[in-house]
Amino acid sequence: KAGVTQTPRYLIKTRGQQVTLSCSPISGHRSVSWYQQTPGQGLQFLFEYFSETQRNKGNFPGRFSGRQFSNSRSEMNVSTLELGDSALYLCASSWDRREQFFGPGTRLTVL
Amino acid sequence: GESVGLHLPTLSVQEGDNSIINCAYSNSASDYFIWYKQESGKGPQFIIDIRSNMDKRQGQRVTVLLNKTVKHLSLQIAATQPGDSAVYFCAENALSGSARQLTFGSGTQLTVLP
Numbered sequence: 001k002a003g004v005t006q007t008p009r010y011l012i013k014t015r016g017q018q019v020t021l022s023c024s025p026i027s028g029h030r031s032v033s034w035y036q037q038t039p040g041q042g043l044q045f046l047f048e049y050f051s052e053t054q055r056n057k058g059n060f061p062g063r064f065s066g067r068q069f070s071n072s073r074s075e076m077n078v079s080t081l082e083l084g085d086s087a088l089y090l091c092a093s094s095w096d097r098r099e100q101f102f103g104p105g106t107r108l109t110v111l
Numbered sequence: 112g113e114s115v116g117l118h119l120p121t122l123s124v125q126e127g128d129n130s131i132i133n134c135a136y137s138n139s140a141s142d143y144f145i146w147y148k149q150e151s152g153k154g155p156q157f158i159i160d161i162r163s164n165m166d167k168r169q170g171q172r173v174t175v176l177l178n179k180t181v182k183h184l185s186l187q188i189a190a191t192q193p194g195d196s197a198v199y200f201c202a203e204n205a206l207s208g209s210a211r212q213l214t215f216g217s218g219t220q221l222t223v224l225p
Contacts, residue, residue, distance in 0.1 A: 004154075033212070043155075043200065043215035056210035090154050097211045098143045098204055102154035 002027065004093050004103035012109045018079040021106045025072050025093030031055075032074040033100060034066060037088040046089075049074055050097065078108075086110045123222045130188040132219045134201035137182060141203035145213070146175060146186045150197045158186070158199075188221075196223045 005024045013019050025032050034046040045058040049068035066076040072093075078085055086109050092100035124130045136144070142163040147155035161168045161175045161184075168175050174187040184201050198220050202213045 035213075035215075042217050043202075045212045045214065048210070048212060056212050058212070092154075092213075099145070099157065099160060100213060101157060102147075104152075104154045 004091055004101055006089075006091050006103040006106050008106060009104065010107045010109075012111060013081050014111050015081055015083060017081050018077065019081060019108060020075055020077050021089055021091075021108075023074045023076075023091030023093075023103060025074070025091075026095075026101055029093035029095050029101075030072050031094040031097045031100075032068055032072065033092045033094070034074070034076050035090040035092065036060070037090055037105070038086075043090070046076065048097075081110045083110050120217070121220045121222070123224055124191050125224050126193060127190055130186075130191045130195070130221060132186045132188075132199050132201075132221065134184040134186075134216050135182060136184060136201070136203045136216075138203055138205050138214070139182070140207065141205040141214075143204040144175070144177060144184050145202045145204065146173075146184075147200045147202060147215075148195075148197045149200065149218070155200060191221075191223050193223050193225070196221055 007022045031050045033048040035043050037043045047066050048056045052068045063079045068074045088105040088107050090105045092102045094100045145160045146158040148158050149155045159170045159173050159175050161177050172189045176185045198218045200218045201216045204213050
């Protein structure tokens, strides 16, 4: 079975721009969660989607949004980028919403 | 708020020795705990998990111990190898209504010395 894939792997944007990141879960997994990882804050939960519905949301501003498609693929969007948004964005998929399998992440740099 | 924390940010062990990484959690509603390993440039990799109705679970060279009385979790790695060098995260998973999310600890950098 193929693992979780994320595209793009690396991204450079400037302040004020917006960005869309993509995640393809493991086949059969309907739950997709997104996390932000920074050296200062560690791994922080952004949101979880299950069967195209957002089931849970972390403590992030409304500039961070996401969606899930009928094939379980998910995208997250960050609008009006700030320097502090520079981070590794990780996607994880799950069958039972417990055991989560992570992708390699998208490294976002905001200049 | 609830948090999951690690006791030590770094740990150095000699190759061949056993490693013990500790973690404290505070959410008594957590019913599932996971240890992840993250190597540089990669996403976290699942190592082992344990449900709250268990005290101990063993895998290949790894053992997780759960002490619910003091809300403590540990990961033991037997015969530590150079390839074990990485950051290790504990995570707790709690169900609140229909919402379930992982809360991660801050991570411990394990360095295996030759």
